Amino acid sequence: MERFLSTEEAADLIGLVREIADGELAPRVDDFEARAQFPRELFRLLGRAGLLGLPFDVEHGGGGQPYEVYLQVLEELAGRWLAVAEGVSVHSLACYPTAVFGTETQRKRHLPDMLGGELLGAYCLSEPQSGSDAASLTTRAEPDGDGYSVHGTKAWITHAGKADFYNVFCRTGGPGTTGISCLLLDAGTPGLLPQAPERTMGLRSSTVAQIVLDGAHVPADRLLGEAGGGFKIAMSALDGGRLGIAACAVGLAQAALDYAVGYAKDREQFGRPILEFQGVGFMLADMATQISAARALYLSAARLRDAGRPHSAEAAKAKLFCTDTAMRVTTDAVQVLGGAGYVTDHPVERYMREAKVLQIFEGTNQIQRLVIARSL
Structure with missing residues (x-):
């Protein structure tokens, strides 16, 4: 997809992330997932590339990036390996209490190593x-x-x-x-x-x-x-964490759509690609539309955060909608592939299994509805 980024620096950053994601994450994900092995060295690589401290202040070793940019980095990573993107989001969540609520002495002592990439x-x-x-x-x-x-x-x-x-x-x-x-x-x-x-x-x-x-x-x-x-620290940290999960969900959904579209172009039945059948084409059209709406929602909430405006309810809306979208889209991607979608030869079965947890952690989607309802 094409991204509209406000600065050349942000565009270069997304380019770097795509290079790392395609070159280092995508070739390894199937093997590590099959063996349930934690990719610790990949987190060190991301840290050395400056990707573990993106939304934090430069003076303490962070990247000084707006949340709007940081979340798009997570989306790119999630499109190749959700567990790694989720890990980056959790690491940012873990750095937040020190960065925002720590004393100046605590920040100087701990943040450089936290944000520098060697510590997780x-x-x-x-x-x-x-x-x-x-x-x-x-x-x-x-x-x-x-x-x-x-x-x-x-x-x-x-x-x-x-x-x-x-x-x-x-x-x-x-x-x-x-x-x-x-x-x-x-x-x-x-x-x-x-x-x-x-x-x-x-x-x-x-x-x-x-x-x-x-x-x-x-x-x-x-x-x-x-x-x-x-408790105040925990709840304010979760606003950012929920946006991180929302971005991860969109990245996962985009990967599922891209794979399903590619398959539907190549798979032929009754003498033509199944993409040309309205039942499949309309399903893919709905998937694409839902993803675009989900992306717009999390970016809107991120801009509120970057502007210093209240965004708790908007973060809850984004987490709710984006993760529900990921569940729908990955399920439909399996359906597009038919029997092939149910076997491990294709990644959509993994995408569907991964999407489920996005509706649960950082506050279940039922809790998000409570947050939203109370804000009304």
Whole structure:
């Protein structure tokens, strides 16, 4: 697709991303997905290319790019390998608490390595009994000398066991939203124990697991923001995370459409390409239209964010619509291929499996509807 980018720098960036995605991601995705192997070295490559810190300030090692550009980078990556694009989005989510709520000392100390590409982050909010109801989390940080001792279990943590740092949301006060704080833990912290990876339907090369915190000691200077301010951090971070997932969903849907169109041009039945049959052509037309609408929606929300305007409801709308679109489009792509779409010889079966989780994480689409309804 043709992108309309406001600066030559942004156009060059998209060109670099496409070169890396085509040359380094696309040739490896099938093998890594089949073996459920996490592509750690590819994240180092992306980091060295400056792609792990794009939406953050240049003074701390970031790329200084508007969200509108950063999200289009995610879309390009997702079109070749969704797990990698989702990993970049999660890493940005993990950098956000330090970048926005950290002290100047914390930012100078931690952000250059976080944004420089050698370190990979994880974001620990959900728990086995606390998913959509994040305010009910029970992981607790008790005062312990010059810091905190953390006990509890975090669930569904992307990059668990692979990350170099973890943002852990835990209870330092009483019940409810005002008792939650955010702590920054290094991967080597004693008592931080990644568990066995989950066996997932899709995104098999993206490691997801529980994190058990068994008396993990965290120095007091690793508190991000104010004590009791963690819920505010979590919710504001999710606005950006939801836009990241929306962009990933559009990239996945575009890949599915492109493959289905190519197949429909080549596959002949009754003496002509199946694309010429109205039943197939109209299906592809609807897929293309839905993708264009989804892309316009996430870019509109990104422009609000870049302008410093309220965008929580728009981020929820984008996440809702883009991920529902990805599910519809990937399902229809399998249908266009018929029996061929149901086997691993073609990537559309993987696209369909991957699309499902996009409707679930960063807040289920039912939660997005709650956010949108409340904004009305």
